[in-house]
Amino acid sequence: MTLFDDLQRLLGVDQVQDSAQAEAFLRDRHGRFVGRVAAAVHPRDTAEVAAVVRLCGRHAAPIVVQGGNTGLMGAATPDASGRAVLLLLDRLNRVRQIDTDNDTLTVEAGCILQQVQEAARAAGRLFPLSLGAEGSCTLGGNLGTNAGGVAVLRYGNARELTLGLEVVTADGQVWDGLRGLRKDNTGYDLRDLFIGSEGTLGIITAATLKLFPLPAGQCTAFLAFASLARAVAFLSHARRGFGAGLTAFELLSVDCLRLLREQFPASPLPFPDLEQPWYALLELSDHQDEAHARALFEQVLGDALENDLLVDARIAASLAQGEALWRLRETMSDAQKRAGQNMKHDISVPVSRIVEFVESTDALLQRHFPGVRNYTFGHLGDGNLHYNVAHAPGRSVAEHMADYAALSRLVHDSAHAHGGSISAEHGIGQRKRDLLARYKSPVELELMRRIKQALDPRGLLNPGKVLPEASA
Ligand code: 2HG
Ligand code: ZN
Numbered sequence: 001m002t003l004f005d006d007l008q009r010l011l012g013v014d015q016v017q018d019s020a021q022a023e024a025f026l027r028d029r030h031g032r033f034v035g036r037v038a039a040a041v042h043p044r045d046t047a048e049v050a051a052v053v054r055l056c057g058r059h060a061a062p063i064v065v066q067g068g069n070t071g072l073m074g075a076a077t078p079d080a081s082g083r084a085v086l087l088l089l090d091r092l093n094r095v096r097q098i099d100t101d102n103d104t105l106t107v108e109a110g111c112i113l114q115q116v117q118e119a120a121r122a123a124g125r126l127f128p129l130s131l132g133a134e135g136s137c138t139l140g141g142n143l144g145t146n147a148g149g150v151a152v153l154r155y156g157n158a159r160e161l162t163l164g165l166e167v168v169t170a171d172g173q174v175w176d177g178l179r180g181l182r183k184d185n186t187g188y189d190l191r192d193l194f195i196g197s198e199g200t201l202g203i204i205t206a207a208t209l210k211l212f213p214l215p216a217g218q219c220t221a222f223l224a225f226a227s228l229a230r231a232v233a234f235l236s237h238a239r240r241g242f243g244a245g246l247t248a249f250e251l252l253s254v255d256c257l258r259l260l261r262e263q264f265p266a267s268p269l270p271f272p273d274l275e276q277p278w279y280a281l282l283e284l285s286d287h288q289d290e291a292h293a294r295a296l297f298e299q300v301l302g303d304a305l306e307n308d309l310l311v312d313a314r315i316a317a318s319l320a321q322g323e324a325l326w327r328l329r330e331t332m333s334d335a336q337k338r339a340g341q342n343m344k345h346d347i348s349v350p351v352s353r354i355v356e357f358v359e360s361t362d363a364l365l366q367r368h369f370p371g372v373r374n375y376t377f378g379h380l381g382d383g384n385l386h387y388n389v390a391h392a393p394g395r396s397v398a399e400h401m402a403d404y405a406a407l408s409r410l411v412h413d414s415a416h417a418h419g420g421s422i423s424a425e426h427g428i429g430q431r432k433r434d435l436l437a438r439y440k441s442p443v444e445l446e447l448m449r450r451i452k453q454a455l456d457p458r459g460l461l462n463p464g465k466v467l468p469e470a471s472a
Contacts, residue, residue, distance in 0.1 A: 001057075001265060001332075002201055003038050003039065003056070003059040003061055003085070004016065004018065004038060004039050004123050006055055006058075006059070007039050007041055007052065007055065007085070007321065009041070010048075010052065010055055011041055011043060011044075011048060011052070013137075014409070015042045015043065015044070016038045016039050016040070016297075017039065017040050017041075017043075017213075018037075018039060019036045019037050019038075019040075019082065021040070022037060022040035022086060022204050024065055024387060025040055025086055025088065025407060026077065026086075028069065028071065028072075028074050028076070028077045029069060029070055029071075029072075030072070030337065030341065030351070032074060032431070033074035033077040033276055033430060033431075034077070034080070035064075035077045035078035035079050035080055035084070036080055036081070036082035037064075037078050037082060037084050037085060037086045038061060038082060038083055038084065038085055038211050039085050040068065040085070040086040040088060041085060041086070041087060041088065041189040041214050042088050042090060042091050042185070043087070043089075043091065043092070044091045044092075045091075045092065045235075045394065046118075046166060046168065046174055046205040046206065047174075048096055049087065049092070049168045049203060049205055050168045050172045050173065050174050051172070052085065052087060053168050053169075053171070053172040053203065054172030054243055055173070056085050056460065057170075057172060057458070057460065059170075060083070060127070060460070061083060061084065061085050061459070061460070062078075062083055062084040062374055062459075062460050062461075062462070062463045063084065063085050063199075063460055063462070064078040064084045064085070064086050064199065064462050065085065065086075065087045065088065065089065065140065065144070065462065066079070066086055066087070066088055066089075066141075066143070066257075067089060067109070067110065067137060067138030067140045067141030067142075067212075067249065067329055068112065068133065068136040068137040068138045068141055069140075069236055070133040070136055070137040070141065070430060071141060071145060071426070071427065072346070072426045072427075072429075072431075073145075073198075073423075073426055073427045073428060073429025073431040073432060074430040074431050074432065074465075075144070075145065075198040075199065075427055075430065075462070075465050075466075076141070076199070076426070076429075077430070079430075079463075080257060085465075087245070089108075089109050089110035089111060089138065089140050089204065089205070090138075091111045092108040092110035092111075092132060092140075092205055092206070092332070093108055093110040093111045093112070093115070093328055094107070094111075094375075094450055095107050095108075095111070095116075095222060095355065096108065096125045096206060097191045098119065098211075099180060100122075100124070100125065100211075101455060102121055102180050102307075103125065103210065103212070104163060104180040104208050104209065104210060105119060105120055105123075105125075105127060105208070105209045105211055105212040106164075106178055106206060106207070106208045106209070106471065107119065107139060107206065107207060107209065108139075108205060108206045109139055109140030109143070109206060109207065110138055110139075110367070111133075111138060111139045111153075111206050112135065112136065112137070112138055112139075112235075113129060113131070113133075113134040113135075113137050113138065113139060114134045114135050115140060116129075116209070117129075117130070117134065119232065120271040121214070122209050123211070124214060125211035125212065125213065125214065126211065126212040126214045126215070126249050127161070127209060127210075127211055127212075128151045128161065128212055129142060129147065129149055129151070129155075129158055129161055130150050130151045130332055131147060131148070131149030131150060131305065131331075132149075132330040132331075132332075134149075135355055138205060139209075140204050140205075142158045143158050143162060143165070143194075143195050143196075143204050143207055143236055144195075144196070144197065144198050144199050144204060144427075145158075145194060145196065145425070145426065145427040146158050146159045146195050146196035146197060146425070146427070147425060148379065148384060148424065148425030149254050149379075150248050150250055150329070150330075150379065151247055151248060151426070151427075152379060152381070152382045152384075153246060153247065153248060153379070153381035153382055154244065154247040155212065155247075155251060155286070156424070159196065159210055160197045160210075161210050162191065162195060162207050162208070162209055162210070162224050162319075163179065163180050163181060163182065163191075163208045163210060163271055164177050164178040164179040164180060164181070164191065164207065164208035164211065165177045165190075165191045165194055165195070165206070165208075166178050166204070166205045166206040166207070167180065167190075167202040167203060167205065168202060168203040168205055169202050169455070170201075170202065170338070170455060170456040170457075170458070171183060172227065172459060174189070174205075175202070177190060177191055177428040178206060178208045178386055179208065180205070180208045181187070193451065193455070196427070197363060197466070198209050198427050198429060198460050198462060198465055198466050199295065199461060199462040199465070200430065200452060200456065200461050200462045200465055200466050200467065201451065201455045201456060201461065202455060202461070204458075207248070211286060215247075215285035215286060215287060216286060216287050216288060216289050216290070217285070217286040217288065217289050217290035217291070217292060217293030217394040218283065218284070218285050218286070218290075218293065218322065218328070219284045219286075219294055219297040219316070220281065220282070220283045220294050220299070220315075220316040220321075220325055220373060221271035221281075221282050221301065221313050221314060221315040221316060221321075221325075222271065222279060222280070222281055222282075222313070222314045222316075222324035222325050223279060223280045223281075223282055223301075223310055223312070223313050223314075224275075224278075224279055224310070224311045224312040224313070225276055225277070225278040225279065225280065225309075225310065225311060225392070226276055226277070226278075226308075226311050227278065228251075228277070228278050228314065228354065228355050228358055228359075229355045230278075230309050230310070230381065230390040231278050231280055232351060232352075232354055232355060232380070233250060233309050233371070234280075234304055234309040234310055235249055235351065235380060235381060237281065237300070237303070237304055237307075238304075241286050241296070241299070241300035241303070241440060242296065242300060245284045245285055245286050245287075245293075245296070245444075246283075246284060246381070246382070246431060247283045247285045248281065248282065248283040249280055249282055249381035250280060250281040250285070250327075250329050250377070250378070250380070250381075251275065251278065251279070251280045251376075251377055251378060251379075251380035251385070252277060252278075252279045252280065252281070252329065252332070252377045253279075253374065253375065253376045253377060254274050254277050254278065254279065254445050255274065255373060255374060255375055255376075256335075256375050256377045257271075257279060257328075257331075257364075258274065259270055259336065259339060259375060260328055260331065260332065260335050260337075262339070263331075263334070263335040263338045263339060264331060264335065267324070267327065268324075268382070269326075269328070270314040270325065271312065271314065276311050276312075280380065281325055281326065281328075281329050283322075284296065284297050291337070297315065297466055298315070298389070301313050301315070329377075330376075331359065332340055332386075332429030336388060336390075339390070340365065340390075340397040341397050341401060342375065342388050342390040342391070342397075342400075343388060343389045343390075343401070343404055343408055344386060344401075344426075345385075345386070345387040345388060345389070345408065345411045345412065345422075346384070346386055346422075346423055346425060346426040347381045347384070347385055347387055347411065347415035347420055347421065347422060347423075347424060348382065348384040348385070348415070348420050348421045348422050348424035349383050349385075349415055349418040349419060349420030349421075350383055350418075350419055350420070351380070351381075351383045353418045353419060353420075354380065354383060354385070357385075357414060357418045357420065358376060358385070358387075358419065360414065361387065361410070361411055361414040362374060364410055364414065365389065365407070365410065365411075368406075368407075368410060369389075369392070369403060369407055370392065371392025371393060371394070371395070372389050372391065372392050372400070373389070373390045373391070373392065373393075374387070374388070374389055374390075375389070375390060376388070377423075379425075382424070383420070383426035384425055387415075388410055389407060389411070409444070412435060412438075412439065416439050422435055423438050427466075428465070428466045429466070430464060430465055433464070433465060433466060433467065433468055434468050436466075436467070436468050437468040448466075448467060449467060449470070452467055
C-alpha cells in the first residue's frame, strides 16, 4: 500500500489530494517558496489529525501543517522533495466553547482569525489579536508563529492571549491541555513550547483563548511628526496620559504614505501635503464612555502639540473615518506587493534605541547600496519595525533582490548590535533559518535542538524549518 492509498483509506477519497490538485497550497503568498507533496489532506477533527500523524510515522513521511498560507517566512510551504504530507486544518473550524464567566473561548486551529474575533464579539467580549491578514489567516498559524499585529502594545502577542492548547504530538498522541486557567504552576510550560514552534514540535489543533471587555469608547487619530525622535517621545507621553487605554501606535514613514498614494490613489491620505517625515496611527480604548475617551484624547494630543512633540493631528470624527485610517495602515503590505518585491526585515529593538537604529542603518545602506529606498513602518509601541528596503531607481527588482544576502546581513547585524531581534513577529520558517546560527548563542541553539530531539526524535514535523542544520 502506498502512503497515498493509505491516507485515502483512512480519510476517504475526497479528503486527500495529490500535488497537482493541491497546487494552490504549494507556494507561499509571495511566490518565494514552492514545494511538492506526496499528498495534501483535510482531516475533519483532532482524532483524524492524530491518525494521519501515526500513519505518516509508519511511512516515515514528513508532515507540514498549513493554515491560511499568509505567512512570510515559508514555514508552511513543503520542500521540493515531494515526500511530505501537507496537513490542511480548514475542516477544524469549530467554536467549541465560550465561557463568559471565565472570559475564555475555545476554538479549533483552522478557524479564520476574523471568525474568532466575531465569536467573541457575539458573546459581548473582545478577542484582541488583530492583523492585516485577519480575514484569511488562521488561529493555528497565529499560534504557530506567535503572531503579533497591531494591538500587542495593550494586549500582548498570541502567546499572551492563550491559556490552553490541544496538541497532536509527533507520535500521534493527543495532549489535551485546554485549560482555561490564569494560574497553573504545575511544572514545565508545554503550552509555551508549542506556541511559536512553527509546526516543528507538535500540531496545535485547538486553543483556549483569553477574552476581554469590549471597549466602551474608542478614539483614533493620524499624527504627523517632525522627526522619529519626536514620535518616540510622543509615545512616552501617550503612555503616561492614557495608561492601559493606549491600544495602538503604528508608525509609517512619509515614503510609506507616498507608496500608498501611488498604489491606492482612491484612498485619501489624512495629510495630503506629506510635509513631515514620519506619521503614526494612534488609538485609545476607554472603558468609561465615548465622551470620556474623546476628552482625554484631546487633552493628551493638545499637550503634545503645545510641547512640540507633534506637528499636527487628524482625529477621526466617526467610526467610518477611524476605519479608513486603519485601512490605510493595513494595506501597507499590499501596496508593497503591488509595487514589486522588496526586502522585508521584521526586526525589533528596544524602543529607546529605535532612532539610533534607523538613522545608523539608513546611513549604512546608502553607503553600501546607494539609492535604495526604505519603507519603514510598523508597531513602534513594541519596538517592532518592518524595515523594508526597495530597489534604487534605475535598478530592477531582480538586480536588487540579488543583493539580498549582503543587504539583509547589514540590517540584521545592525538590529542585533542594537540589542534587537531579527524576527519580531513573522517567525523563522525556512527564510531565516540559517540566520539563527549567526544571531543565537551556541548554548541557546543547543537547548533548542535538545527540545526538538525530545519532542520529535524522528524529525518528521516540518523538517528544514526554524532550526539551522547542526553544522551551520
Ligand atoms: C504588517 O505589520 C505585517 O503590516 C506585514 O506584519 C509587514 O509587509 C510587511 O513587511
Ligand atoms: Zn507587522
